[in-house]
Amino acid sequence: MKGTFKKAAALALAAIGMLGAMSTVSAEEEITLNLAHIYVNESDGQAIGFKRALDAYKEAHPNVTVVEDTADNDAYKTKLKTQLAAGSVPDVFCAWGGGFTAPFVDAGIVANLDAYVENGTINMDAMMPGICNNFYYNDSLYGLPLDSFIGVLMCNQELFDTYGVTVPTTMEEMYAAAEVFIENGITPIAMGEKDKWPGLFPFGVIALRYGGVETTTALLNGEGNFDQEFVVQSAQELQKMVELGIFADDSVALTNDEAIEEFKQGRAAMWYSGNWQVGDLSTNSPLAGKLTLVNWPAIDGAAGDQNAFVGGASACLVVSESSEHKDAAVELAAFMSQYFSDYAYEEGAILPTWKYEGEMELQPFQERLLELMNSADGFCLAWDTLLDPEPADVHSTSLQGIYAKQMTADDYISAMVATR
Structure with a gap:
């Protein structure tokens, strides 16, 4: 520096x-x-x-x-x-x-x-x-x-190279990569859903893919109800990911810190969260020199913003x-x-x-984060931040139910609709 x-x-x-x-x-x-x-x-x-x-x-x-x-x-x-x-x-x-x-x-x-x-x-x-x-x-x-933050899909490039898997740019590629990792005893995406908030990130970005920033933000600010098509599609996509084993079966028993450790030790190939720990993972962990940072994959045919990010201030x-x-x-x-x-x-x-306007020499991970941020189609905070307290609690609790395989996408929609 x-x-x-x-x-x-x-x-x-x-x-x-x-x-x-x-x-x-x-x-x-x-x-x-x-x-x-x-x-x-x-x-x-x-x-x-x-x-x-x-x-x-x-x-x-x-x-x-x-x-x-x-x-x-x-x-x-x-x-x-x-x-x-x-x-x-x-x-x-x-x-x-x-x-x-x-x-x-x-x-x-x-x-x-x-x-x-x-x-x-x-x-x-x-x-x-x-x-x-x-x-x-x-x-x-x-x-x-x-x-200020953006949600980043962090990939252990060493694992991707070892198993000949491409870092996913679409959800179809995500499912294909996950299948290979599961066959080899590796969790595709680490998740610490015991803390509830980590599981909000995948849902939030999937909603941006199906609904876009403007539509999603309008909903969170009180316009319309939660039975809109893009919300239904997002809940169904998340349920599909859970059922296919994209997240570990014990994800609801893991804290966020425990999930990070799974990722650090190579027992999970990816981790999706805010950029706040990218610095530590890039410089002070077993993943130093091995991380590839990308946005969440696009969804072919979806009507929303395919390069939007969960994030903002x-x-x-x-x-x-x-x-x-x-x-x-x-x-x-x-x-x-x-x-x-x-x-x-x-x-x-x-x-x-x-x-x-400082004179600090940026590290590669910082340059990459700014590159991602500057190329974004837009940003939307996690739903629990923008929603009023009651629907925010129902949202996080119901999503935890999906991760635990105790609730379905339909259950989630019904619970959210009842908040309005």
């Missing part, structure tokens, strides 16, 4: 100058801001990036004491909802776009950020185009992006409407959003949400 010290110094000077100029809080005024977040795994690239960003903020704002309140993802969501219901709202806290944050907006808990865009506290021109699309409610901005920082230091809280959120984008990107943990 070149230019690290030079970049760090430049960023610190820029932060002091930029944020000092637009700050509405006196540099002499001692204040405390509460920051709630999920970045607790010290070895994770996102957590490392978040800590680097927070350290830079503290250096640039010696008068501000930041008190952190942390928990890992699922525990954090439960804890946050309990806190907010009790009226205990952190000044700045992690949230997610779509249905997760909508109730907080409706309840007036989180701050409308439009005025801060207008006065320059938030510089939208410095962000990636459209990166905040999932954080608008009633045409107003309520969140600032943390991560999901996690965000929001600001409490009732914060005693709301201006300073917005500045903290804007600082963390931008610097987390730079630092977590340099750690190989995310794709940037702000325009990256």
Whole structure:
């Protein structure tokens, strides 16, 4: 990595100058801001990036004491909802776009950020185009992006070469490759569905193949019901994959971490998830030098977008409407959003949400991810992110039922239709 010290110094000077100029809080005024977040795994690239960003903020704002309140993802969501219901709202806290944050907006808990865009506290021109699309409610901005991701089909090229199998570009090729791997005792695609959320990724991208980004997004935002043809086709395709053994029979008994280990040790040929662990798999695992990264295969004859991705910006920082230091809280959120984008990107943990102007020399996997992202037909977040909480829970639970062979595609459709 070149230019690290030079970049760090430049960023610190820029932060002091930029944020000092637009700050509405006196540099002499001692204040405390509460920051709630999920970045607790010290070895994770996102957590490392978040800590680097927070350290830079503290250096640039010696008068501000930041008190952190942390928990890992699922525990954090439960804890946050309990806190907010009790009226205990952190000044700045992690949230997610779509249905997760909508109730907080409706309840007036989180701050409308439009005025801060207008006065320059938030510089939208410095962000990636459209990166905040999932954080608008009633045409107003309520969140600032943390991560940006795309769903990537990661293939163990060594296994593909060993068995003379081609990395699939169509679902027909996927089924053909899976047959060869199954015959040789290898799971085609690792899956840790005990955690529920991993199984949402294949369904989400299959829906983009059958329905496309625009149609899928419209459905998730409340237009129509779930008995539309593309949803039925997607559920049937997933059920077919499960029945043919594309995923291991014990996938619902495996956590995501356990599924990753299956993939790392060569007991599974592919793994499909967000790009956040591509860096670690590409550099610090038995798969280093063996990974081929592609989009999910196209479906011949399907009417949707064949090169769309599950992805976009999901996690965000929001600001409490009732914060005693709301201006300073917005500045903290804007600082963390931008610097987390730079630092977590340099750690190989995310794709940037702000325009990256550093001097880091990109690794091959980073170049490949940007190539995939820049060539995409469009993006749509996982369904549980955009849906309201009740249908999101029914969606994830019902899909888990399909993976467990305890529910059919028809059962899934019936359960989802009942949510509207």
